[in-house]
Structures are given as structure tokens and as C-alpha cells.
Amino acid sequence: MEQVFLAVENIDKSFAGVHALNDVSLKIKKGEIHCLAGENGSGKSTLIKVIAGVEKPDSGQIIIDNKKYHHLHPIDAIHEGIQVIYQDFSLFPNLTVAENLALNSQLEMRKKLVSWKQVKETAEKALQLINVDLDLNRLVENLPVADKQLVAISRALMQDAKLVIMDEPTTALTQKEVERLFKIIKSMQEKGISTLFVSHKLREVLDISERLTILRNGQKVIEGNVEEFDETKITYYMTGRNVSSNKFISEKKSGDEKPILSVTNLSSDGFFDDINFDLYKGEVLGITGLLGSGRTELALALFGYSPADKGEIHINGQKIHIKSIQDAMRNGIAYVPEDRLNEGLFMKQSISRNIYVGILDSIKKALGLINVSEADSIAASLIKDLNINADDPLRPVQTLSGGNQQRVVLARWLSTKAKLIILNGPTVGVDIGSKTDILEKLKELAKEGLGIMIISDDIPELVQTCSRILVMHKGKIIRTLEGDEIEEKAISNILNNLD
Amino acid sequence: MKKLLQQHEFVVTIVFFLVVILIGAINPAFFSIGNIFSLLKSMIIRGILALGVLIVIISGNVDISFTAISAFAMYTTSKIMLALFPEGGLLLAFAIGGLIGLLLGSINASFVAGMKLPALIVSLGTSSAIRGFMLAFIGVKIINNLPASLIAYSRSYIAKFTDASGKIVTLPSAIIMLIAVTIIVWFILRYTMLGRGVYALGGDPVSTERAGFNIKAIQYFIYCFMGFLSGIAGVLHSVFMRNANPFDIVGTELIVIASVVLGGASITGGKGTVYGTLLGVAFTVLIENSLIIIGVPSYWQKVVIGLIIVVSTAASALREKFAKLEIS
Structure with a gap:
């Protein structure tokens, strides 16, 4: 009989009438790697907060190491060895790695004065726990995301963690960094430390976890050993419906048709070099590669954000010059950034304003005033068209879920009558049900004749959506995959065997 | 070397000494003991205020009420001393001034920590209220007969020289x-x-909150300490002037904040050093005192100081941008 470290039993929690958790139970054994999966709004975050003692459940109990708690306080949770690594890591960007690692321990020891020698020793010890080497004197704000995460993990372990909860830990990591993270999680397991891994990336869930609990609408739908699941099964339990994942095959292009977009010898010093490709009507073109492969820079060059130095761009057979974002938009090129919160949306503005902001020029009345009724009706029809879940288009965009926000960005560009839409990480942070809807919508748009280009890390997503995939490495296109070549294994093989 | 150049303080130090050499070359009188003592003296009050402001700025806020607090503490201390302890000692004067400052600072603290309001807005309000209260209820007349202990302190010195022209400095x-x-x-x-x-x-x-710091306590400390330093600086001001003028001090807050920012403190919080702040204070004092020595009209002081601040913040913003590019 393996020992149970944490048992959460029959937890109920409501916020202002919304039943966030409904009779949820969860068991985590010592040294177990457990995965908590579920879509946005399924209650994952609330459950984590209950375990961390941040939220008090309305009923139910929490048993940690055979000790019963009805009201768990954050400090109790910490003393019991429960550490949460939030998505933002809770680090201090302006302090050094050493201080970030030592600060929490120092606080816990109720120190009044700081001994810098002790800080250094604590920090060294912390990094040894996960066997990594970082420059202790560097400021955390100057570290890459993956290293920040390592700092957060070793800081958590420093406080005698027995259970580390990681909230979406792989969102910002590259394939290689994910592997390193998994190695660390496995080595923690050898020391008897349990991990609760919260994710909606199915591949990773299956790779790393031993047991799996799936939540939907605040209820536990199933729990079991990971061997009993496969991707379709998990998807089914998460969404409550069968989500199709058909491959997308573009219709044969006739020989004399001009491509929507044609790029020849496009180069940008230091980022990408001699890029050639065509994008035909009805196609969804995927571009993948490791971080730093030049894929994002290529997209930004096409969108005029950081124009290319050399090469030619043709749209529908016509040569165009893109020196600025305005040039790109005039020529019907649209760009949906990965970080839609910061780069794509005006979070506090209404849904409908966010949609018609792209066409302000074309809905002007005399004196340059906006024809609001026309604007609203355009927005309303797009909201309907794209299935955006908004009962009130005047509500701020920030009240929408990730998937709906992404659709608002898409709606904006559709309203501009763009000819080509470039999407960078179209479904990052979008839950799986919404994700399929968005990808299906993209295929539909492609069939209607819109040029679609997707830049992504998410191999299943590419396989499901793209009719052609370009693999970039060190600024060059190294492979082009088409038809039957498009297969998950083949792509990850290419990516894993890059020098 | 590259690392050193990325340190704001290092760059400001180099520029500072270049300016010193330049001014000295134009007018060798700059290096006279008398002038250097006068520069140091000008640094005292601004330096004390700037060190308080440094703490506020590091915490991610800006306080502009410290000059109003300083003037209030100066004037009220003089009144209290004259009325109650005309023979009272120096220490008592500083204690009263510091305490008044601390109490006024705690008003800021209760708004910022208790109600989570931004300090800039709070201090805009308290600054005006404190000053108005003083002028309306405490007085507007300049006090010229300060207690003897303060006058005595104004004459005390720790170094004395006779310069080339026979003047005692x-x-x-x-x-x-x-x-x-x-x-x-x-x-x-x-x-x-x-x-x-x-x-x-x-x-x-x-x-900070998740790590277990007591944010309220930290903020109470910050604004009370700022108030305390303002009170001390206020009393010192009356010592130097040998009078207590309720219209003094207010109006200098921007140059104090500018000194701190010039010294490398980040206005968005989290960064700043004591060394940098003193350097910034020395720099602004240097510009104010020395442009006159080299014959630049005094109106140009403001232009020059403004330019230095814009250039130095732009330089540090650019450095950060390049540092970010290197890691991405």
C-alpha cells in the first residue's frame, strides 16, 4: 500500500452563485506525478487555491499526511510542504537569482537582518537540489523564461516541499526545455516529492503523469492511471463531446492559378535568410521550428513590423513593398499575435469596439465621425458568424475566455477583408473545445479563399490544420512537408534531431 | 568593462567627473576649498530628503508631499520651541521636528497602505492640505528670533580653513x-x-505578498520614515537660514526627485542605490552652483538639469532594451 500524501474530499465551493467546485475529491500519493486536466473554467484553478489554502471551501475536508483540515490556511499549507508554482512564477524581476532563491526561506526563519553569505549558501543549495547551474548574481528579469521557472522550482524545493503544484508549466517552453523540466520532475519523484501537474496539453499529460484527474464544469468526471487513457479519451472527458481531428487536405490547385502570397529570396539580417514559398488559395500553410528559428521574425516581416532587408513579396501576382504595418494592411495582410492580451486586444474596451477598430476608416461619416450603428451591426454579424460567446457585445473583452478572445481578434481581421491572415500560436492558452472550433473555422475560411498561415509549436495542431508545413531552423526553411508526410512523429523527429 | 558600463551609477560617476574637470578647467576657482565646502553644504538638506525619496521610489511609488511636511515641521517646531522651551536644546528641536514629520508621514501611509491608493495622488492632496493648514492656522510670519541652541548649531563646524584671500571658510x-x-x-x-x-x-x-512580507508594515515604515527625514531636514533648513520662513522649501520637490532619478533609481520601482542617489544630489548641486562660476546665466541651470535627466533616463532605457535583446 503506497502512502497517500494529500487527500481532498468532497470539496464544494461557490462564488456568488456559481458552483466552481461540486463534490470534488482528489488523492495524491507520495512521490506520485499526478495530472489535473480540464478546460478553462473547469475549476482547476479553484481546486489549486483550495489546496494551497488561499480559498476556503464551503464544505469538505483536506487531509495532509493524515492530518485533517477543515480550514487550511496558506501558512499551514506551506508548513505541510505544499508549494504552488504559479504561471507567473511569483519572482522578483529586479533582484538577483541568489536573493530570489533565498528570500522566502529567510522570511520563514523570521529574520530581521540579511546575511549575504547565507543568501549565497542557500541559493547554491537550492540549485543543487535540481542540479542546474545558473549565474547567482544575474538579475532575474534578464533570464530566459525557462531559467526563471527553474528558479521558481528550486525555490519551492528549498522550503522542504513534499508536493509541488505546477500551473501550466510548459506554456512558454520550447520542446528541449520541456524535456529538461520533465527530467527535473522525475528526479524530484525519486526523492519522494509529489508533483501535481496542471495542464491542458494532452501530449505532455500522457508523457509525464502516472495518474490523471479530469475536471469539467466544477465536477470530477474521471480519475485513473494514465495508461487507461489516450488523447481522444482525455479530450472526450474534458469537453464532454467527441472532437473531430480530421486532417485538412487542400483541394488541388489548378496549374495557372496565381498564389495569394509568393515570397522569393526574402532575407532579414540575423533573423532569416533566403526564404521562398508560395501560398495558394484553399491552403493552410504551417510554419514551425524551435524558438529562435526565425519563424516569428518572418511573420513580423510580412506584417511590416520589422521589414525584411532583401527579397520580393507578391500578393495575387502583384509585387508589393512592405515597409510598415500600414503597407501590410493596405495589401490585405493581417497578423494575429501570440500574446493577444498585450498585443492584440484592448482588454478594457467592449467586444464590439475591439472588432470594428480595424475598419474605422471605412465606416466614417461626414466630419470623420464613426457611424456607430453600422459599426455595431458589422460587429454583431461577425460575433454570430464566428460563434463568439457574447450575450452582450458591449461587455469588455477581458470578461471573455481565451478562446473567445482569440475569435474577437480573428473577427477584427475578417472585417477588414484581409486576403491573408498570419496567426502566431493561434490556440495558446485556449482550451481544447474552443481550440478545435477555431481550427475548424480557419479551415473553413481557407476553403472560402482566404490565405491562412499558422506559426506554431503545437505539432498536433499543425497536423490537424495545415495542408503544408514548412520547418524552419536557424533562419532557413529546411523541410517542406505535404500530404502524407504530415505526421506528428515525422515532425517531432525533425525538430528533435536539429543540431 | 561592458558590465560596468551597463551600471547606471558607473556611467553617471564618469560623466560627473568629466563635468568637474571641465568646470575646473574653465575656472580654477572651482577647486578652492571654499567652493567645495559650499557644494557640500548645499548637499546636506537635499541629500537627506533624497534618501527618503529613494526609499519611496524603490517601493514603486512617488511622494511629493515631503517638502510641505518639511516646511510644516520647520515652522511648527520653531513656534513650539519659542513658546514652550525657549532655552531648549538642539536635540529637542530635532526630536520635535522629526516627530511632527513622522506623524504627517503616517497620514500618507494610512492612505497608501490602508486604502491602497497611489502615493502620487495621495501626496498631491496631503501636500496642499498640510501647507494650507500651516498657513491658515499656524502662521505666515517669518520667525527671525530662533532659539539660541539652533543659532549656535548654525555656527558650529567640523573643519575650518583660511583660503588664499584670507577668508575663513x-x-x-x-x-x-x-x-x-x-x-x-x-x-x-x-x-x-x-x-x-x-x-x-x-x-x-x-x-511580495505571496512570499509572506507584511506589505502594510513596509509601507507604514516608508512614509513615516520619509516624514521623519523631512522633519529633520526642515529643522536643519531653519538652522542654515537662521530663520523659519513658512514659504521656504516647498517648490524644491522636483529637483530632489530628479536627483534620485538621475542617480539611477527607476521611477517604476525596484531599482536604486544610496550611492547613486548621493551622486545624483552632488550632480544637481554641482550644476546649480557651478554654471554661475563658469559664467552661464542662471536661467540655463533649469535647462541643463532638465536635459541631463532626459538624457540619462533615455540612456538607461536604451541599455535595458539592448540587454533584453541579448537574451532573447
């Missing part, structure tokens, strides 16, 4: 107060959890 004892405040602030910021909490707060308030 002295370095006031009050410089010791600047040194003491410097050491205290440096120690708090570097070696106490309180001080590290101030940095943490400026870096990421949410993380």
Missing part, C-alpha cells in the same frame, strides 16, 4: 547628519529584511 557640523542618514538608509536597504521588502515591493507587489 568652514564645513558645517550638519554634514554629520547627512553622513548618519546615509549610513542608516544604506544599512536598512542592504541588510534588513525590511529594506529587501522595499525592493521586493517595487519589483512585484503580488509576489
Whole structure:
């Protein structure tokens, strides 16, 4: 009989009438790697907060190491060895790695004065726990995301963690960094430390976890050993419906048709070099590669954000010059950034304003005033068209879920009558049900004749959506995959065997 | 070397000494003991205020009420001393001034910590209210007959020289107060959890709370300490002027904040050093005093100081941008 470290039993929690958790139970054994999966709004975050003692459940109990708690306080949770690594890591960007690692321990020891020698020793010890080497004197704000995460993990372990909860830990990591993270999680397991891994990336869930609990609408739908699941099964339990994942095959292009977009010898010093490709009507073109492969820079060059130095761009057979974002938009090129919160949306503005902001020029009345009724009706029809879940288009965009926000960005560009839409990480942070809807919508748009280009890390997503995939490495296109070549294994093989 | 150049303080130090050499080359009188003592004396009050402002800025806020607090403490202390303890000693005067400042600072603290309001807005309000209260209820007349102990302190010095022209020049004892405040602030910021909490707060308030810092306590400390230093600086001001003019001090807050920013403190919080701040104070004092020595009209002071601030913040913003590019 393996020992149970944490048992959460029959937890109920409501916020202002919304039943966030409904009779949820969860068991985590010592040294177990457990995965908590579920879509946005399924209650994952609330459950984590209950375990961390941040939220008090309305009923139910929490048993940690055979000790019963009805009201768990954050400090109790910490003393019991429960550490949460939030998505933002809770680090201090302006302090050094050493201080970030030592600060929490120092606080816990109720120190009044700081001994810098002790800080250094604590920090060294912390990094040894996960066997990594970082420059202790560097400021955390100057570290890459993956290293920040390592700092957060070793800081958590420093406080005698027995259970580390990681909230979406792989969102910002590259394939290689994910592997390193998994190695660390496995080595923690050898020391008897349990991990609760919260994710909606199915591949990773299956790779790393031993047991799996799936939540939907605040209820536990199933729990079991990971061997009993496969991707379709998990998807089914998460969404409550069968989500199709058909491959997308573009219709044969006739020989004399001009491509929507044609790029020849496009180069940008230091980022990408001699890029050639065509994008035909009805196609969804995927571009993948490791971080730093030049894929994002290529997209930004096409969108005029950081124009290319050399090469030619043709749209529908016509040569165009893109020196600025305005040039790109005039020529019907649209760009949906990965970080839609910061780069794509005006979070506090209404849904409908966010949609018609792209066409302000074309809905002007005399004196340059906006024809609001026309604007609203355009927005309303797009909201309907794209299935955006908004009962009130005047509500701020920030009240929408990730998937709906992404659709608002898409709606904006559709309203501009763009000819080509470039999407960078179209479904990052979008839950799986919404994700399929968005990808299906993209295929539909492609069939209607819109040029679609997707830049992504998410191999299943590419396989499901793209009719052609370009693999970039060190600024060059190294492979082009088409038809039957498009297969998950083949792509990850290419990516894993890059020098 | 590259690392050193990325340190704001290092660059400002080099520019500072270049300016010193330049001014000295134009007018060798700059290097006279008398002039250097006069520069040091000008640094005392501004330095004490700037060190308080440094702590506020590191925590991610800006306080502009410290000059109003300073003037209030100066004038009220003089009144209290004359009315109740005309023979009272120096220490008593500073104690009263410091206490008044601390109490007024706690008003700011209760708004910022208790109601989570931004300090800039709060201090805009309290600044006006404190000053108005003083002028309406305490008085508007300049006090010229300060207690004897204050007058005596204004004459005391720790160094005395006779310069080339036979004039006697002295370095006031009050410089010791600047040194003491410097050491205290440096120690708090570097070696106490309180001080590290101030940095943490400026870096990421949410993380600070999650880590277990008592944010309210930290903020109470910040604004009370700022008030305390303002009170001390106010009393010192009356010592130097040998009178207490309720219309003094207010209006100098921007140059104090500018000195701190020039010294490398980040206006968005989380960054700043004691050394940089003193350097910034020395720099602004240098510009004010020395442009006259080299024959530049005094109106140009403001232009030059403004330009230096814009250039130095632009330079540090650019450096950060390049540093970010290197890691991405």
C-alpha cells in the first residue's frame, strides 16, 4: 500500500452563485506525478487555491499526511510542504537569482537582518537540489523564461516541499526545455516529492503523469492511471463531446492559378535568410521550428513590423513593398499575435469596439465621425458568424475566455477583408473545445479563399490544420512537408534531431 | 568593462567627473576649498530628503508631499520651541521636528497602505492640505528670533580653513547628519529584511505578498520614515537660514526627485542605490552652483538639469532594451 500524501474530499465551493467546485475529491500519493486536466473554467484553478489554502471551501475536508483540515490556511499549507508554482512564477524581476532563491526561506526563519553569505549558501543549495547551474548574481528579469521557472522550482524545493503544484508549466517552453523540466520532475519523484501537474496539453499529460484527474464544469468526471487513457479519451472527458481531428487536405490547385502570397529570396539580417514559398488559395500553410528559428521574425516581416532587408513579396501576382504595418494592411495582410492580451486586444474596451477598430476608416461619416450603428451591426454579424460567446457585445473583452478572445481578434481581421491572415500560436492558452472550433473555422475560411498561415509549436495542431508545413531552423526553411508526410512523429523527429 | 558600463551609477560617476574637470578647467576657482565646502553644504538638506525619496521610489511609488511636511515641521517646531522651551536644546528641536514629520508621514501611509491608493495622488492632496493648514492656522510670519541652541548649531563646524584671500571658510557640523542618514538608509536597504521588502515591493507587489512580507508594515515604515527625514531636514533648513520662513522649501520637490532619478533609481520601482542617489544630489548641486562660476546665466541651470535627466533616463532605457535583446 503506497502512502497517500494529500487527500481532498468532497470539496464544494461557490462564488456568488456559481458552483466552481461540486463534490470534488482528489488523492495524491507520495512521490506520485499526478495530472489535473480540464478546460478553462473547469475549476482547476479553484481546486489549486483550495489546496494551497488561499480559498476556503464551503464544505469538505483536506487531509495532509493524515492530518485533517477543515480550514487550511496558506501558512499551514506551506508548513505541510505544499508549494504552488504559479504561471507567473511569483519572482522578483529586479533582484538577483541568489536573493530570489533565498528570500522566502529567510522570511520563514523570521529574520530581521540579511546575511549575504547565507543568501549565497542557500541559493547554491537550492540549485543543487535540481542540479542546474545558473549565474547567482544575474538579475532575474534578464533570464530566459525557462531559467526563471527553474528558479521558481528550486525555490519551492528549498522550503522542504513534499508536493509541488505546477500551473501550466510548459506554456512558454520550447520542446528541449520541456524535456529538461520533465527530467527535473522525475528526479524530484525519486526523492519522494509529489508533483501535481496542471495542464491542458494532452501530449505532455500522457508523457509525464502516472495518474490523471479530469475536471469539467466544477465536477470530477474521471480519475485513473494514465495508461487507461489516450488523447481522444482525455479530450472526450474534458469537453464532454467527441472532437473531430480530421486532417485538412487542400483541394488541388489548378496549374495557372496565381498564389495569394509568393515570397522569393526574402532575407532579414540575423533573423532569416533566403526564404521562398508560395501560398495558394484553399491552403493552410504551417510554419514551425524551435524558438529562435526565425519563424516569428518572418511573420513580423510580412506584417511590416520589422521589414525584411532583401527579397520580393507578391500578393495575387502583384509585387508589393512592405515597409510598415500600414503597407501590410493596405495589401490585405493581417497578423494575429501570440500574446493577444498585450498585443492584440484592448482588454478594457467592449467586444464590439475591439472588432470594428480595424475598419474605422471605412465606416466614417461626414466630419470623420464613426457611424456607430453600422459599426455595431458589422460587429454583431461577425460575433454570430464566428460563434463568439457574447450575450452582450458591449461587455469588455477581458470578461471573455481565451478562446473567445482569440475569435474577437480573428473577427477584427475578417472585417477588414484581409486576403491573408498570419496567426502566431493561434490556440495558446485556449482550451481544447474552443481550440478545435477555431481550427475548424480557419479551415473553413481557407476553403472560402482566404490565405491562412499558422506559426506554431503545437505539432498536433499543425497536423490537424495545415495542408503544408514548412520547418524552419536557424533562419532557413529546411523541410517542406505535404500530404502524407504530415505526421506528428515525422515532425517531432525533425525538430528533435536539429543540431 | 561592458558590465560596468551597463551600471547606471558607473556611467553617471564618469560623466560627473568629466563635468568637474571641465568646470575646473574653465575656472580654477572651482577647486578652492571654499567652493567645495559650499557644494557640500548645499548637499546636506537635499541629500537627506533624497534618501527618503529613494526609499519611496524603490517601493514603486512617488511622494511629493515631503517638502510641505518639511516646511510644516520647520515652522511648527520653531513656534513650539519659542513658546514652550525657549532655552531648549538642539536635540529637542530635532526630536520635535522629526516627530511632527513622522506623524504627517503616517497620514500618507494610512492612505497608501490602508486604502491602497497611489502615493502620487495621495501626496498631491496631503501636500496642499498640510501647507494650507500651516498657513491658515499656524502662521505666515517669518520667525527671525530662533532659539539660541539652533543659532549656535548654525555656527558650529567640523573643519575650518583660511583660503588664499584670507577668508575663513568652514564645513558645517550638519554634514554629520547627512553622513548618519546615509549610513542608516544604506544599512536598512542592504541588510534588513525590511529594506529587501522595499525592493521586493517595487519589483512585484503580488509576489511580495505571496512570499509572506507584511506589505502594510513596509509601507507604514516608508512614509513615516520619509516624514521623519523631512522633519529633520526642515529643522536643519531653519538652522542654515537662521530663520523659519513658512514659504521656504516647498517648490524644491522636483529637483530632489530628479536627483534620485538621475542617480539611477527607476521611477517604476525596484531599482536604486544610496550611492547613486548621493551622486545624483552632488550632480544637481554641482550644476546649480557651478554654471554661475563658469559664467552661464542662471536661467540655463533649469535647462541643463532638465536635459541631463532626459538624457540619462533615455540612456538607461536604451541599455535595458539592448540587454533584453541579448537574451532573447
